[in-house]
Amino acid sequence: MATEEIKEMPKSWAMVGGEGPQSYTQNSSYQKGVVDASKEMVTEGIKDKLDFKSLGFDSSNDTFRIADFGCSVGPNTFFAVENIIKAVKYKHHAQFNNSPPLAFQVFFNDVPTNDFNTLFKTLHSNRKYFAAGLPGTFYGRLLPKSTLHFAYSSYCLQWLSKVPKEVVDSKSPAWNKGSIQCDGLKKEVTKAYSAQFQSDMNTFLNARAQEIVGGGLMVIIMAGLPEGIFMSQAGVGMYYDLLGSCLVDMAKLGVISEEKVDSFNLPLYYSSSTEIEEIIKVNGNFSIEIMDSLSHQIWQTSKKSNIKVSVSGGRAVFQGLVEEHFGSEVVEKIFEHFAKKLADNFSIFDGAAHEHIDHFILLRRNVN
């Protein structure tokens, strides 16, 4: 049985829970911007590409099942899901205008250490769908065969299942000393990260291929890079480099050890659209219906607007990782220093030669 594949990601991969001032709930305006920017594309994608007849729907099939893979704690996931439901209803009415209304079931997925308590407490009480939580890594099976009609994953798949081991191995040619990310400056490091990304994407696609019915759709939104651009050339890469330099500063001050800094790498990989396209084609379970990038001004705006937003947004995402690696007693110090350094150096982002992009991909599960 495929459930034997179930595996768990480490605790640190979860966003900061609760609803407090440092929570993901309160600090995910960038991710909300991504949801907003993709809203119209999701609506149009469903309108153009969803076909109830090829999904095997007739008047007796009354439940349409949706999953959000990597939903975190809301409210972004609720906006995204409600938008999908609205578009699906519209299309259903267009295809079968006299049949009874669809029922909807929505599976909210994230790692078991995600704050599902907050997610569940903030579910809208007047929601018009059946809600279920799905604890587990999406790099593995989560649902029975042919469960879903629509899968969605926003801003998650740039997160790898793990940091490739070579990049933290001092004996490997891919040792990434002096950097905490795949900055693109060392070929062996890029190769190791790219191989991990390829393997993880394949695992994800294979799991979803089992769970999505033939003809079902999947929207993937993920951070990426324009063709031929490295992380170190993009504003976001400079942001991560600045976090890295804070860790080096902390090591110099004796707050954390140099070895700890050397062994810390972000499990993030920003891919190009060519790279993703190739992986999806080789995988073979899905056809690419739309491959685009989001046009939005969030990154530019958040850069200019507000250093505080920039720090707290990063903290809501990375605190778990930093805490797990360096210990909870130094977290406050590290992020305080990061805030200061970011304020002192904020102008460097205006000089960034490039910006990252957000891929928008709409896939259709091939009918076997």
Place this chain on the structure above:
Amino acid sequence: MATEEIKEMPKSWAMVGGEGPQSYTQNSSYQKGVVDASKEMVTEGIKDKLDFKSLGFDSSNDTFRIADFGCSVGPNTFFAVENIIKAVKYKHHAQFNNSPPLAFQVFFNDVPTNDFNTLFKTLHSNRKYFAAGLPGTFYGRLLPKSTLHFAYSSYCLQWLSKVPKEVVDSKSPAWNKGSIQCDGLKKEVTKAYSAQFQSDMNTFLNARAQEIVGGGLMVIIMAGLPEGIFMSQAGVGMYYDLLGSCLVDMAKLGVISEEKVDSFNLPLYYSSSTEIEEIIKVNGNFSIEIMDSLSHQIWQTSKKSNIKVSVSGGRAVFQGLVEEHFGSEVVEKIFEHFAKKLADNFSIFDGAAHEHIDHFILLRRNVN
């Protein structure tokens, strides 16, 4: 759509979360005793009553879906679910011995304020089923139509959706002044509680009737009373009366107000098997396949064994209710006093004329 019926129960209905010394996880040995005592009956019930053919299974239906309504935070729910899966697998093999193995999906239901985080973190990593959390009151719809093959609810349905309003209304003939429970000493109080129970059971049965496929089974285990016996005649009723008398003591000491004590009633109703049978028959969606009571020694044992277990078990269950009504600042004082009073009066339980019983009911969803 039936999802419009969704409604939430107040926070206090959830058991104490986490895994600490006062948690339900650490203090549910009585409920575990119920699970153990019912294990064999569930196994035998599935063996005798589950019929895959009437459920419409053939070799192409590979997922068997189970829900535990009112699962709390484990580990009891995991034991119960694993026992069900084992029995279902055995029966499936007996009915279709050459077909591929079933996949299992399990929905863990409880109110949205239940500690799902602890539940999800303690899911067995080597489990052989797909797990999902289902936040919401079971007195309402939680799943799409015809989702489940097997429903289970252990030690929950004696909890009402609310305290009947008459019993806390000083102008009503059913005003329950001087008691915190349906002790059976006042006809009007019993009538109000009984009507609430009847209404709640009907709501529960109607919701499950939608969710369970024709031919599907449901096991209900719930606290009850032998025919003709009142709560005040049973050991458990004396236990609740003792808690009530502690509240009166606290009011006399000025820790809480008398009005607060008068307006506090437990949303619990212990029914007789005749009463339940009548409700199920009038409801008409299910046939009664087995109606029995559990033979177990837990109550007797826990009475004799350990005052500490008796206090902490009660606290894990009732703390939320007490806290919501009287305020968090007095909870510690109330339960300290309860522990002392219980120790001083523990011998009274040996003099109890009767004991409550635990109903074991196996229902089959009628095929429409």
